Amino acid sequence: MTATSQPKNPPIRSDWDAAQLLFATKSLHGHWHHDRAFGADVDAQSDTQNAPRAIVTDSRKVSRGDIFLAIKGDNFDGHDYIQTARDLGAAAAIVSTPVQADMPQLVVDDTKLALGALGAHHRNQFADLTVIALTGSSGKTTVKEMLGSILKRIAPTLITRGNLNNDLGAPMMLLELAAEHRFAVMELGANHIGEIAYTTKLVRPDVACVLNIGSAHLGEFGSREGICQTKAEIFETLDNSKTAIVPDEDDFAENLRELAGSFTKKVIGFGKSDVTAKNIELEAEGSQFVLAIDGNCVPVTLTMAGKHNISNALAAAACAHAVGISLEDIAQGLALAKPAKGRLVSQAFGNHELIDDTYNANPHSVRAAAQVLSAKSGHKIMVLGDIAELGDAASDEHFKLGKAIANTGIDQFFAVGEFADDSALGASLEGLSAQAFAHKAELLAVLKAYMASKAEPCTILFKGSRAMQMETLIDALVKE
Template sequence: MHTSTTTTAALEPWSIEQLQQATQGYWLNDKKPDDQIKRILTDSRHAETGDAFLALKGERFDAHDFVAQVADQGCQLAIVSSPVDADICQLVVEDTRLALGHLGAYRRQQHSQLKVIALTGSSGKTTTKEMLGSILSRLAPTLVTRGNLNNDLGVPMMLLELRAEHQYAVMELGASHRGEIDYTANLVQPHVAGIINIGTAHLGEFGGRDGICQAKSEIYAHISETSIVPAADDYAETIRQAVSTGQVLSFGAGGEVYASEIELQSQSARFVLNTPQGAKAVNLPFAGEHNIENATAAAAFALAIGISLEDIVAGLEQAVGAKGRLNFIQHKEFLFIDDTYNANLTSMRAAAEVLAQQPGIRVMVTGDIGELGSAAAMEHYKLGRDLVSVKGLNFVVAVGEFAPAAQEGARSTQYGKKMQAFLNQEQALPFLIHLIETHQPQPMSFLFKGSRYTHMETLMAALMEKL
């Protein structure tokens, strides 16, 4: 277990002077707390004595409305962007969202002993991050981005958890708009950073893959030591143009860190990891060729901060996948693969290849992919066409608003009969139960995947309950 997953360890306290210095705010009144501040938080429900409550403002909410409530809970300090009529000491800043960034950056700057890795990409970020967490936390206390705390609020929140004993930090940076990675990478100040790949996640926001590449390439402006680049990506040339460090390390086919002698097994993989430091065999406890790519990326990041090849291999072999990322669950005589955490077009196709390696009748259950903008119907059409063409898949059950578009794509091939489309989970469930009944007693493997908002884990749980 990474040290990052346990927030029970006491956070480093803040003095009143440090808070003001970091945020450049002014004190509204003289009722400053005598003691140090134990933690800074943005969720009013958990605020208590010893905390500073930072009131964020969003499009649909304003946490300034909860300042009086946190005062009643014993909280003695609020960080606000406009004074509030409440009996509590207030540090008034220009913008609380930016103040959170300033506080995260201040905390990061206090930890000169820290080696920081930052990574971004369209797919595989979380798995690569978990692999790096496994490599580094074997060696020393490591802070690893939790869950999806990878945006302009999540990244500084993670930095606030830095403690004196941390030797490494692995920060995942996400982009939902231009300028976001420029902002978060500047807070993180990584020694080593890079892009894993340029896919199709958030196509809608960026108006195409060129825009995605530009947004993610912002990470290269903030690296102090080594830039990591994907050698085999079709944007590899464009990515290299964004690099500004002297030292560059590439991974993937044609790169300096790459896999050879690949053997894909149903729930794992074997390969030889080739690096400038030599080559070593790896037994990877993850399925699918895309996870070998993630492992070579993790190896490149780790090598760049001076980790030995032996330690990298040991860490990769002990790595555990994040929840909802290709987790294999044996339920009675059925295999369920829970890949419901999220989806994009690239990872959906990769998941189909993993399912094709499994025993028995293979059923892929897909939810919609979000954030594709005006390209959504066409992209789902292409996805439907591609999924039914994967050798080894027996059935594809598409669920959601764009399921009919996926089915049209499937019907443009000779394998159209493999796909069934349903507008919602309630309609899909009876069909899945029927599939099981008609194929008894043959072994069956199911893989569930969709974008986060589709909650495909709900359908998976409902089916398991009926068995």
């Protein structure tokens, strides 16, 4: 068994030599600990003499010539696997404490911070790169995909993969930058104050966007005001040559505009002011609208359902406009954008339709998903797992969610988890038929029987926080 950092990442190919590594980690007092010079073993191998050296944090992914960076996590310590990395051909290791292993070791004060320093150093090598960074309580993944669809049509673009958006993931993504890239879309998340401030300094965005301020991670930040302050950290490296993007229709719109304005005069709003949607036509599988920017208009067709995705499209359009992309290219990119896995992805199930929205959840996205479901045909069923990280407000937030879901006009509500009773009670008080379950297996049995009892086709939407793994219910249905 070998150690792995979280989140997992593939080997990052970039040519590092001893001097570069020392320079990048000088603030962490980096120094070499071994008699043999770094790279001696690699250079002795004729077939790998010119092989690029990767920074690898997962010992299972080490190839000859790579540099193994030992991360210490809550449940693992990469330092325990230095010899494993050596046996697989690692040319050197980056450690916080020297380890008994026959290989060069770059000793630094903190290997997590070293990963950040290496990512920042690598990002700084690309003078022609344009970086867009985005954060928010919901919609980050969708806007990231929309932006990727727009920008990749113009030039090679690096986009944050999966959930690599934290203090480990962001530098991992920066290390994947290559000479061909002209754009980078970096998603920045946070579960504590100061995390976005840290990753923003590594990323140094040319455009920084806050999508919205919801109640995700309310337990960590204490209040929505705290969340607003944390998300606004993304503006801290801006100056008047760079651009901030803010939501016009958010409860904290004025706060965000003021905070952004303290760093740059270039502030673009989406929703009501600078970037807007007119002539909106919502459909079950998508929408059509007219995108308006600076008095110019272009029709847009989205294949992503829900009014909230129009807001996401406006955010993506604002970011693309800020880096000089034409309206026509923005419209074409948006038309080609596809939802990420687990983001309102539909599939047929006999006569029924299953909607997988299980990637993650927060109160804002749950309400948006219920609105999408309400626009569907047939008998409409919502299956909701617990929403995590709501702290002391969890019971009340779930109760309010149940009430909100009931008022969308769906037909049946099933809830599962610790707070299922709260959300089911809220729905029931508003007149919606609702049931609560402690375990998914119980819910699945009732759901199958319920679907079988209906003569008309059903549309079933599944949602919940990542920890609930609500996609397992879909997998179980399809498998059977």
